[in-house]
Amino acid sequence: MTPAAYTATEGGALLVVAIVLPVIGMLAIFALGLRRAERIAYLVLPGGLLVALAIAADVARSGAAVTYVLGGWQPPLGIALRADGLSVTLMVLTAVVLCAVGLVARGSFSTPTDKAEARSPMVFWTLILGLWCALNTVFLGQDLFNLFVALELLTFSAVPLVCLDGRRETLQAALRYLLFALIGSVLYLMGAALLYGAYGTLDLAGLRLLARNDLATSVALGLMIAGLMAKAALFPLHLWLPPAHAGAPAAASAVLSALVVKAPFFIILRLWFDVAPQPANAMAAQMLAWLGIASILFCSVMALRQARLKLMIAYSTVAQLGYLFLMFPLAMASDAPTAWESVGWTGGVLQLVSHALAKASMFLAAGLIAEALGHDRIENLDGAMSVVPISVAAFGLAGLSLMGLPPSGGFVAKLMLLTAATETANWWIAAAILMGGILAASYVFRVLNRAMAAPSSNFACKASIPLYRELTVLGLAICAVVLGFVPLQPFAFLGIGRVGLP
Template identity: 55%
Template sequence: MPGVVWGPDVGSGLLALAVVLPVAGALLILPLGRHAERVPHLLFMAGLVLATAIAYHVWIGGVLTAAIGGWPAPLGIVLRADGLSAVMLLTTALVLVPVGIFAAGEFQPRTADGRESRAGLLFWPLMMGVWAGLNGTFLSNDLFNIYVALELLTLAAVPLVTLEGKAGTLAAALRYLLFALLGSLLYMLGAALLYGTHGTLDLTLLADRVRDDASALIAAALMTAGLLAKTAMFPLHLWLPPAHGGAPAAASAILSALVVKASFYLVVRLWFDLFPSLLDDTGATVLGLFGAAAILSGSVLALRQARLKLLVAYSTLAQLGYLFLMFPLAGGGTEAQPWTAGAWSGGIFHAVSHAFAKASLFLGAGILVQGIGHDRIADLRGAARSLPMVIAAFGLSGLSLMGLPPSGGFIAKWLLLTTAMASGRWGWAVVMFAGGLLAATYVFRVLNRAMATPEQPLRLVQPVHQSRQLAVLFLALVSVLLGLVPAIPFELLQIGGGLSTVEGFR
């Protein structure tokens, strides 16, 4: 529709394009088959340009909205991008480009003898599906449209786990699928209750109509429980490590860095934008306790893993826990406090910097599997000498996990920590310190091994292409750079956000 794209509001056309582009990509790659080699990379680059353009529009002109087909809410579906959506969109695009470059070394639609490779081809439409689901989730302003985006995300993410066809990943994928399906159904049940009470599913309209009553509380509880299952938050986390640890490295990177963040993003949207008055001390504390349990149990389990990929997967559980500390710290019935905005930004900033760090870690583990033939931590001696870029990237990403400066993870954890201390809630601070120490232990456990001198020089079983190593290093560098230039993302984050983002909670 030229009227939408080139009309006076180019911005709303951009929003529609952000959802259309990956869907069109998936539809294009399948029929192209073995001729589709370059298409995904071009699309990822276009996606990055698009996300940058949307972020720029939001930065300059404030919140962007687009009523699809010219139908306004409540009948039509509205896409909306505020600062938070723009940041998530940009993170997604910036992670996808290097992951795409990395994956090209493993998944080629065309085999060496010119035929079509099944896994090599199918990987790319599935990635496009994940991308469409992510963009749809971040941009939809309608609870049911979000449900569709979430399901698209699940249906594209689960097959990625089994792409290598190993028997062990089938059980992991099924467990993932069952958790995710129950999660989305609980979410939809909550949405149905809200529609029954208020007659709309548009987030903006709902936010005005929702009262502080029992039906809203039940709906919010059902939706949160469903989304926690999809985020793999304690106590619904058991599906994540085998699924993320068993998937091909490029898929694990996307799953751990981005897919679990989509449902976290929705929990934030629900409690800070839709039901701010419902988030009382008890509810916020329960969410925070889940987060604390995830930090401690995830870190301890990560320490006990023998394989690097599983260690990284358990570390995801722990790092997701930090995200949920923002609920007791930024919400929870406190009067507008100067520090609550810090906790909110800290939580979101953690989601972003963890995305880059974790993508880098999973890709790095994938390179180790390719280069030295395994990822057993005990036998990593000499890896730093043979694959210096990968181990350096591991160290840099490790900074974010530990929360050491200069890294994005440091800024995020520092914001959460100062909030906890400023409001005198020491319990949360102690959990964060413990989590940081445990993270340092498991990161150094790997680095120690990798930097040790082997008895005989480590021989690579298979050469690793330079571009794949650079992709890993690039992601690690971004996670560190986020700690050096935090001012820009913060100002962007606050555009169009609820009260909590600017001056704390009512």
């Protein structure tokens, strides 16, 4: 029972830096004084972005995964960190989104030098760094128990962000979020216990070699994926998401919607394509896709019915997450030699990336609009265009990606999913993708329509928004649009390190 050994690669120590750097920032905030939280975060954020880019460059140059074996102890006893093409892509995405959120949050979470320190800025910056550490661990971890700890870290950082302003509804939303997340993690842990009992290792590469297609493995993977579904807010386990993401401050909502819900999905991808004995269960794949379809249709309609801008965006998050789950039957039915060379898989991953950029931009834009107008009722958004035109433009550009209109990352992603669905004769999935696009167009245009209307007579601007904040939001939306110019084919980069796992 000796799974293949990992060999540490040259730049492997950078992976540790990527995880430890945010933790150092957190500790520095406590050690150097809470007043300096923001300044410390502004040192750590670009530093982390550089580390993520360096790892990405390393992976691109060598064309192989970057690996680090902690303490030189080989799995199954030790723990390995490994960055393949997919995890590096998500790490860079995380760093970019967090840096942008950091810039926009400057207005809402600063501590002026002449005032006493407030709690919410300190908590915000500390938790953002905690989230980052957890996300990087999720993307790099190669051990199922290690991933469990990372998921818990993520939950504990995300839940307080939801109730940062301490209003009663947000406390309730946070509690509900926490309870859903806890059910999810216990189910995940139970699956991990079963897998350990059956194979004696929780290392991903080891499990990949050992996994048999038997009842224990299926039950274990089923439990883990069900638990992760609750954390990733797949219909019908999405009930916690809209109040939690809508109640959080806009900067926090952006991180929660863009990144936090993607981490459990990433682990589902790992379990499904890296651990589960192939060929995977076709019925389970179909079921995930059906739940995805239900998410898309049900939550798009719910988004259309919301009176509040942030609730609408939160429901749209659940709908867009549904698209991710369409990739399982599509990748299985494709005749590509490996899943990650199939159009469906690539479309799903591209949807993940483009949604992260578009949704972060949309939530931040909604936050700026609400700050300028003093409310976020969709009915009374008229005049927004005259006060915060750049934010409204960013909202519209991000909306392109959600609708799947060209040119945008969402367009390419949905086109790839649609192509895969028609190629593999999954007509229901194709129909759902098209319906989802139409519904998304309806809810985005409903907002734009109001925002571009002439202001009413008693219109008053509550606050002026500095230009750099609006430009940052626009920058994120433009990133989501630029993704639309990638070639319509599976990318070699995403497959790096996935062929012939160690």
